[in-house]
Every structure is written in structure tokens, then in C-alpha cells.
Amino acid sequence: MFFSRAKSLVGLDIGSSAIKIVELKDLGKGKGYQLLNLALERLSPEAIVDGAIMDAGLVVDTIQRAFASRKIKGSDVAIALSGHSVIIKKISIPATSEEELAEVIPWEAEQYIPFDVEDVNLAYQVLKGASGDEGNMDVLLVAAKKDKINDYTSVVSQAGKNPQLVDVDVFALQNCYEMNYGDEGDSAKALINIGASTTNVAILKGTTSIFWRDISVGGNHYNDAVRKELNLSFEQAESLKRGEEVDGIPIENVTPIIASVNDFIGAEIQKTIDFFKNTTPGENIEKLVIAGGSSRVPHLREALAERFGVPVEPLNPFHKVQVGRGLSPELVEELGSSVSIAVGLASRRAGDNR
Numbered sequence: 001m002f003f004s005r006a007k008s009l010v011g012l013d014i015g016s017s018a019i020k021i022v023e024l025k026d027l028g029k030g031k032g033y034q035l036l037n038l039a040l041e042r043l044s045p046e047a048i049v050d051g052a053i054m055d056a057g058l059v060v061d062t063i064q065r066a067f068a069s070r071k072i073k074g075s076d077v078a079i080a081l082s083g084h085s086v087i088i089k090k091i092s093i094p095a096t097s098e099e100e101l102a103e104v105i106p107w108e109a110e111q112y113i114p115f116d117v118e119d120v121n122l123a124y125q126v127l128k129g130a131s132g133d134e135g136n137m138d139v140l141l142v143a144a145k146k147d148k149i150n151d152y153t154s155v156v157s158q159a160g161k162n163p164q165l166v167d168v169d170v171f172a173l174q175n176c177y178e179m180n181y182g183d184e185g186d187s188a189k190a191l192i193n194i195g196a197s198t199t200n201v202a203i204l205k206g207t208t209s210i211f212w213r214d215i216s217v218g219g220n221h222y223n224d225a226v227r228k229e230l231n232l233s234f235e236q237a238e239s240l241k242r243g244e245e246v247d248g249i250p251i252e253n254v255t256p257i258i259a260s261v262n263d264f265i266g267a268e269i270q271k272t273i274d275f276f277k278n279t280t281p282g283e284n285i286e287k288l289v290i291a292g293g294s295s296r297v298p299h300l301r302e303a304l305a306e307r308f309g310v311p312v313e314p315l316n317p318f319h320k321v322q323v324g325r326g327l328s329p330e331l332v333e334e335l336g337s338s339v340s341i342a343v344g345l346a347s348r349r350a351g352d353n354r
């Protein structure tokens with residue numbers, strides 16, 4: 001990989017509320033990356049529901065608009081899937097050779113994934129380090145539904161781009177963290193990407209991930225609660241959530257609704273972290289690192305810090321990325337919280353297999 005001349009890819013994050021694009025330049029020789037371009041184009045909430053593409057035309061249009069908005073020329077892209085259509089499992093199997101492993105994996109996968117093996121694409125990676133059981137090895141198994149892969153790659157193709165690589169949101173998130181904070185100590189931390197409908201959680205020890213989970217909560221919960229309580233439209237609720245004024249609605253009416261959803265989201269994240277702690281005794285999470293558009297909801301960060309009693313820091317996807325000339329610091333700052341997945345994707349290369 002180090003000497004790879006494989007083409008660099010444009011990171012294209014097809015989120016249910018917005019399309020995000022990031023283009024990086026690899027500066028080579030371990031010098032890191034330069035940010036060449038980035039874009040965000042909002043997507044109507046009916047276009048992708050629960051991770052399923054309901055209106056492909058709208059998604060195609062929005063992808064095209066996002067590319068055009070910042071004149072992004074690259075057309076080989078990396079995308080990612082998340083949610084129910086992806087299963088990630090660490091499995092322990094009798095140690096075998098590489099060749100044998102390729103044959104064994106589909107059989108092993110059958111026991112661990114809730115889908116027919118015929119219906120999924122399987123990827124795997126042998127994990128370094130000793131397995132818990134003598135004579136066994138740990139393998140990271142990833143299964144993604146073929147129909148989902150097909151739905152997502154086909155909107156990309158229809159938008160005139162070449163889908164070269166399909167990743168998984170939590171891995172792209174982890175990748176973004178490693179690129180930017182790879183040298184930070186050995187403590188366990190939870191990376192939490194809070195989107196519109198999904199929250200991706202990756203727990204890392206040092207830079208090794210030890211747990212992954214997608215939970216079905218996110219920014220839409222705020223919009224739904226504000227809409228219902230105050231009898232408003234999705235768009236009005238969206239503005240209020242972002243702290244913008246909406247005619248005739250005093251902010252005091254909105255604050256308690258947002259606070260209660262902050263509590264709800266915190267509780268859902270806590271369920272996941274408690275599950276991790278119960279299944280991985282002896283590990284303490286020492287820090288939360290938050291990303292995703294919804295990490296900017298007023299007071300969510302404070303609510304999480306209070307609930308978990310640990311520091312909560314925003315992930316800066318450009319912490320170690322040089323920002324190219326011609327990009328306004330305001331744009332980079334404004335989009336920063338939303339583009340972690342796209343940054344993680346943009347550092348992938350054609351031919352990377354995860």
C-alpha cells in the first residue's frame with residue numbers, strides 16, 4: 001500500500017439529509033493530506049428513508065448539484081453504507097492459511113449473519129494479535145447486502161461518477177480519526193458520528209477498533225419532536241434546531257424540546273456503551289469524540305459530558321490536513337463537523353478492500 005500508485009478517490013458521503021463530498025491530495029512520504037475541495041448539498045428527507053433510497057432521481061440530482069456547486073472534477077469515488085444493511089462481526093475461528101480462509105469464510109459467515117450468504121458481499125480481515133482462544137484466530141467479518149450496494153452504486157453511476165470502492169461508515173469514521181489523531185495514547189475512546197437518522201459508534205483502543213455499532217437515532221428526532229409539539233413543518237423545525245429564528249416562535253418554547261431529545265439521544269448512546277462495557281469487562285471509555293451534523297445541536301455536547309462524566313471533544317476532520325488555498329476558512333469551519341465520513345473515504349485508494 002505504501003508504494004501504491006492507485007488512483008486517489010473522491011469521498012462521497014450519501015447521507016439521508018445531505019450529500020457530502022471531500023477531495024484530498026496525498027502529499028506522499030507520510031506527509032499527510034491536503035484538502036483540495038469540499039461540498040455539502042442538502043437532500044430532501046423523503047429521498048432516503050431508513051437507509052433505503054426511495055427517490056433515486058432526487059439523490060442523483062443532489063449528487064450532481066453537490067459536485068457542480070464547487071466544480072469538483074474527480075469522478076472516481078468512494079462511498080459507504082451503514083445501518084441495518086451492514087453487519088460487522090469479530091469472529092474467532094480455528095487458525096488457517098490465507099487460501100483456506102477464503103473458502104471457510106462463507107461457511108463461517110452463515111452462523112453469524114442474519115441474511116442469506118447469497119444476498120451479501122463478504123469482506124474479511126485477519127486481526128493481528130493473539131486470539132482469546134488457543135489455536136484460533138480473530139477475523140473481522142463484514143457483510144453488506146448486495147441490493148443495498150447496488151442501489152447506492154447505481155445512483156452514483158447515474159450521476160455520471162464511477163463508484164470504485166464501497167466502505168462502511170464506521171470504518172470511514174475510524175479512518176478519519178486515525179488520519180488526524182493517530183498518535184494519541186492507548187486509552188479507550190468512543191467515536192460517535194451523529195447524523196440525521198443514524199448514529200455510528202466506533203470504540204477504539206489506541207487506534208485499534210474494538211467495537212462497532214450503528215444506532216437508529218439522530219437529528220431527525222429533534223425535527224420530529226419540535227414539529228409535533230409546536231405544530232410546525234420539517235423545515236421550520238430544522239431552522240429552530242439550528243438556532244435560527246422562525247416567525248412567531250419564541251426560542252423558549254424550543255429549548256426544552258431540544259433538551260429532552262438531547263437526553264433521549266444520550267440515553268440511546270449509553271445503552272450501546274453499556275453493552276460494550278458488559279461484553280468487554282475491564283475497559284473504561286475515557287473520552288467521547290463526536291462528529292456528524294447533529295453534534296452541533298445546542299447543548300448536546302454538554303449533556304453527553306454530564307451523562308458520561310468524561311471529556312467530550314469534537315472531531316476535527318482537518319486536524320492534520322492542510323487546507324488548500326482557495327478554500328475559505330468559514331466554509332471549512334462550517335462543514336467540518338459534517339464531513340468526517342467523507343474525509344475518511346477520500347483517503348481511500350482504488351483497490352483498498354475495506
Ligand SMILES: Nc1ncnc2c1ncn2[C@@H]1O[C@H](COP(=O)(O)OP(=O)(O)OP(=O)(O)O)[C@@H](O)[C@H]1O
Nearest residue numbers: 015016017018195196197198219292293294296297
Ligand atoms: N448547525 C446545526 N445545528 C443542529 N443540527 C444540525 C446543524 N447542522 C446540521 N444539523 C443536523 O445534522 C443532521 C445531518 O448530519 P449529517 O450530515 O452528519 O447526517 P447524514 O449523513 O445526512 O444522515 P445519516 O448518516 O443519518 O443518513 C441533520 O439532522 C441536520 O439537521
Ligand SMILES: [Mg+2]
Nearest residue numbers: 015016195196
Ligand atoms: Mg451520515
